[in-house]
Amino acid sequence: MAEQHELREKGLRLTPQRELVLQAVRDLGHATPEEVAEKVRETHPGINLSTVYRNLETLENVGLVQHAHLGHGGVTYHAAEEEIHAHLKCEKCGVLIEVPIEATAHFTQSLIDDYGFHTDLSHLAIAGRCEACFNQA
Numbered sequence: 001m002a003e004q005h006e007l008r009e010k011g012l013r014l015t016p017q018r019e020l021v022l023q024a025v026r027d028l029g030h031a032t033p034e035e036v037a038e039k040v041r042e043t044h045p046g047i048n049l050s051t052v053y054r055n056l057e058t059l060e061n062v063g064l065v066q067h068a069h070l071g072h073g074g075v076t077y078h079a080a081e082e083e084i085h086a087h088l089k090c091e092k093c094g095v096l097i098e099v100p101i102e103a104t105a106h107f108t109q110s111l112i113d114d115y116g117f118h119t120d121l122s123h124l125a126i127a128g129r130c131e132a133c134f135n136q137a
């Protein structure tokens with residue numbers, strides 16, 4: 001498996017626990033550590049939240065998962081093999097829309113041109129209203 005190989009190169013084994021945590025992130029799409037723990041416990045009730053936190057950190061360090069901030073409060077994780085994407089989060093209904101990072105290119109380029117500021121819009125959610133909620137208002 002590619003992941004096994006990647007981890008071995010970095011001197012880490014993909015332990016059964018890490019494998020479980022990674023699979024949970026993949027299944028859930030975007031998940032908080034609490035949601036990952038809940039999912040893992042469906043099959044492995046003995047695994048506690050701090051273990052999940054530790055494994056998520058390790059998986060992020062070796063580049064298999066990434067975190068993003070999608071609202072108030074904690075971080076969520078998604079699998080790193082997904083395309084780099086921006087997150088549009090509707091503040092009314094909570095829907096999360098993933099868009100290719102290229103959709104933000106004009107904005108990020110103008111920040112570079114006008115302010116010399118380089119930003120990564122995949123890291124934070126862009127808050128607003130989805131089309132349905134906007135039209136309802």
Ligand SMILES: [Zn+2]
Nearest residue numbers: 067068069123
């Ligand atoms: Zn962060």
Ligand SMILES: [Zn+2]
Nearest residue numbers: 030068078087
């Ligand atoms: Zn994401």
Ligand SMILES: [Zn+2]
Nearest residue numbers: 090093130133
């Ligand atoms: Zn909405």
